[in-house]
Amino acid sequence: MGILKFSVPEIFFGRGSLKYTGMCAMRLGAEKIFFVSDPGLEKSGWVDHVFKIIDKESLKWVYYSDISSNPRDWQIEKGALLYKKHGCDVVIALGGGSPMDAAKGIALVASNGGRVNDYEGANRIKHPLAPMIFIPSTASSGSDISQFTIITDMERQVKMSIISRTLVPNISIIDPMLLTTKSRELIIAAAVDALSHAIEAHVSKIASPMTEVHSLKAIELIIKYLPLALESRSLDHLEQLSMAGTSAAIAFSNASLGLDHALAHTLGGMLDTVHGTIHPILLPQVMRYNLCECTDKIAQIGKVVLGKSLASPEATALAGIEKLEAYFQSLKVSTRLRDIVPDRSTLPQICKMATYDSCLLSNPRTATVEDMMQICNGVW
Amino acid sequence: MGILKFSVPEIFFGRGSLKYTGMCAMRLGAEKIFFVSDPGLEKSGWVDHVFKIIDKESLKWVYYSDISSNPRDWQIEKGALLYKKHGCDVVIALGGGSPMDAAKGIALVASNGGRVNDYEGANRIKHPLAPMIFIPSTASSGSDISQFTIITDMERQVKMSIISRTLVPNISIIDPMLLTTKSRELIIAAAVDALSHAIEAHVSKIASPMTEVHSLKAIELIIKYLPLALESRSLDHLEQLSMAGTSAAIAFSNASLGLDHALAHTLGGMLDTVHGTIHPILLPQVMRYNLCECTDKIAQIGKVVLGKSLASPEATALAGIEKLEAYFQSLKVSTRLRDIVPDRSTLPQICKMATYDSCLLSNPRTATVEDMMQICNGVW
Numbered sequence: 001m002g003i004l005k006f007s008v009p010e011i012f013f014g015r016g017s018l019k020y021t022g023m024c025a026m027r028l029g030a031e032k033i034f035f036v037s038d039p040g041l042e043k044s045g046w047v048d049h050v051f052k053i054i055d056k057e058s059l060k061w062v063y064y065s066d067i068s069s070n071p072r073d074w075q076i077e078k079g080a081l082l083y084k085k086h087g088c089d090v091v092i093a094l095g096g097g098s099p100m101d102a103a104k105g106i107a108l109v110a111s112n113g114g115r116v117n118d119y120e121g122a123n124r125i126k127h128p129l130a131p132m133i134f135i136p137s138t139a140s141s142g143s144d145i146s147q148f149t150i151i152t153d154m155e156r157q158v159k160m161s162i163i164s165r166t167l168v169p170n171i172s173i174i175d176p177m178l179l180t181t182k183s184r185e186l187i188i189a190a191a192v193d194a195l196s197h198a199i200e201a202h203v204s205k206i207a208s209p210m211t212e213v214h215s216l217k218a219i220e221l222i223i224k225y226l227p228l229a230l231e232s233r234s235l236d237h238l239e240q241l242s243m244a245g246t247s248a249a250i251a252f253s254n255a256s257l258g259l260d261h262a263l264a265h266t267l268g269g270m271l272d273t274v275h276g277t278i279h280p281i282l283l284p285q286v287m288r289y290n291l292c293e294c295t296d297k298i299a300q301i302g303k304v305v306l307g308k309s310l311a312s313p314e315a316t317a318l319a320g321i322e323k324l325e326a327y328f329q330s331l332k333v334s335t336r337l338r339d340i341v342p343d344r345s346t347l348p349q350i351c352k353m354a355t356y357d358s359c360l361l362s363n364p365r366t367a368t369v370e371d372m373m374q375i376c377n378g379v380w
Numbered sequence: 381m382g383i384l385k386f387s388v389p390e391i392f393f394g395r396g397s398l399k400y401t402g403m404c405a406m407r408l409g410a411e412k413i414f415f416v417s418d419p420g421l422e423k424s425g426w427v428d429h430v431f432k433i434i435d436k437e438s439l440k441w442v443y444y445s446d447i448s449s450n451p452r453d454w455q456i457e458k459g460a461l462l463y464k465k466h467g468c469d470v471v472i473a474l475g476g477g478s479p480m481d482a483a484k485g486i487a488l489v490a491s492n493g494g495r496v497n498d499y500e501g502a503n504r505i506k507h508p509l510a511p512m513i514f515i516p517s518t519a520s521s522g523s524d525i526s527q528f529t530i531i532t533d534m535e536r537q538v539k540m541s542i543i544s545r546t547l548v549p550n551i552s553i554i555d556p557m558l559l560t561t562k563s564r565e566l567i568i569a570a571a572v573d574a575l576s577h578a579i580e581a582h583v584s585k586i587a588s589p590m591t592e593v594h595s596l597k598a599i600e601l602i603i604k605y606l607p608l609a610l611e612s613r614s615l616d617h618l619e620q621l622s623m624a625g626t627s628a629a630i631a632f633s634n635a636s637l638g639l640d641h642a643l644a645h646t647l648g649g650m651l652d653t654v655h656g657t658i659h660p661i662l663l664p665q666v667m668r669y670n671l672c673e674c675t676d677k678i679a680q681i682g683k684v685v686l687g688k689s690l691a692s693p694e695a696t697a698l699a700g701i702e703k704l705e706a707y708f709q710s711l712k713v714s715t716r717l718r719d720i721v722p723d724r725s726t727l728p729q730i731c732k733m734a735t736y737d738s739c740l741l742s743n744p745r746t747a748t749v750e751d752m753m754q755i756c757n758g759v760w
Contacts, residue, residue: 014383
């Protein structure tokens, strides 16, 4: 074992935990909160709900919601200007990955200066950020747990990964009540995203026993509870998906991700697709590609997916991947790349740009542009 | 699920991670460090080693080592006076549970005033503590991870449990190199203590999926690696015990403990015995007592201990407890209470005092003084 680092925010988890928001802000010394959310959460009433909780503590706030579904560099800069203009001191984000990633970017630029693009890559942030409290509304992008933020560089049309321990929020408040207003499509996209986080973190070159227990738990919960949650929409099942998303995020924040996410970030940056829709297409093929380098690890995943081991690790691993493909098909989501990429001739450029994504560093098997082209053509 | 809270320090884990001590102190804004350790670690050379690392960053320090193996209230007060006299700003503790628990007590009293005895129980600490960096030398008391500190009240002759999220250190640096200078007895005592942390946390009334994955992983690692580590003394095996102790601590810090620890704290307070020697005596009997309230949970433990499930959860649970008893016997440690308690007539008083221990609150089954007497008589 090499030297490993493990960092997790303080977590409040459970139905009704939202009520701790004001108390947490007070504890972090808040006087004026910079509150980031989006129009969807305004419409569903949750933004007003949080306002009421903050108001109980007589805290001042500034509200910012000019965030698109893949947050853009200029949106970060606009937010940071507003933050500084009003002299805010604590950041609260309510939403899916986009408002949370944007809030991290804003906290980063407000305290470290420059443009968000200056910090692309790992460990380039020098100064501490303002305290952050994140309230995720999907299960789960993991931004409320993770050391990552993903911001789109509009000029280069690429999703930048920014990775630093200082991007772990101080407190994550995970209230499954927020999931009850989500559509079927958003529940699937978030759960499939969490599943891909867990699977890529599990086979990562920097996975450790501390992350592996969380990645396997996340896979187990999603395989079991996503179909049940879609059918019942019950809070009990949605709560299990929340727990799965959180476990997956603890794993990937500390073990990083791999080839599937390197490609997904590039595709998302170019095509502005919903991140979660890409994994059912790429993930099984990426697992097959990685198999020779981490058979035992993929067999552990297979054992969870299948509920049993077969005669050999290879057999368990392969049967697990097949079962996963059938699982994605049963969700009636697209499993071919042509449904998402309008022009096949852009694939070489996509694969080339993916080689610069920092997630590739922890993928168990090295991948060249040609390897990635083969994967993409295989699922075209 | 109710609302659960999960809090873990930032962790640096692995051989050689000790070298990050100075960098971490700098990052926490240290100018003058209050450094707590004990004569044993001075003799083994580790105290000097840490001094050299701190000196590289040109940091000033004050050293305190007047700590006994079950730290006492007056030792905390003496340390807090020294801390304030010298205007220290960051606490570093190097050692087993005793120097780390003492360091927490000192940081607490230095910042919150009064006597350490004023804070007995849960959530009674009002003001934030000075930043703390802990370097455990055993695998593991868990004090480097946990929300707990255990200090002996000399007047009442009782071990006080103080529990607060503010007692979680900022950073835990876990370097398995430190284990290589430990005796066979200390390795066993620490591993058995970690095993009892994991088992009691696993069946705790406030366990959650986030803690259960860590408690089961800890049990798996200790059962497998303690015998190997005792035979080989290899760094690879000791490192696995370190990881087990850390996982157990993540579990118990967030899920708390139970009846075995309530009794162990009281016994330790009265008899000043090494904490780890008590569990092989009490733990299997406590598991039998709890069985009717958490059969499935003890069956999960049994499955890990046995490496398989039997025909029913009851059968797996019971066989697991028996295997655990055989495991303790194979370690050639005492498994009868008479070897530790000199006078049987003190048992009623011990059991009465144990009813006040806060660990009892999370035990899966309520226990009266009579229940505890029955357990103690059963293993006399």
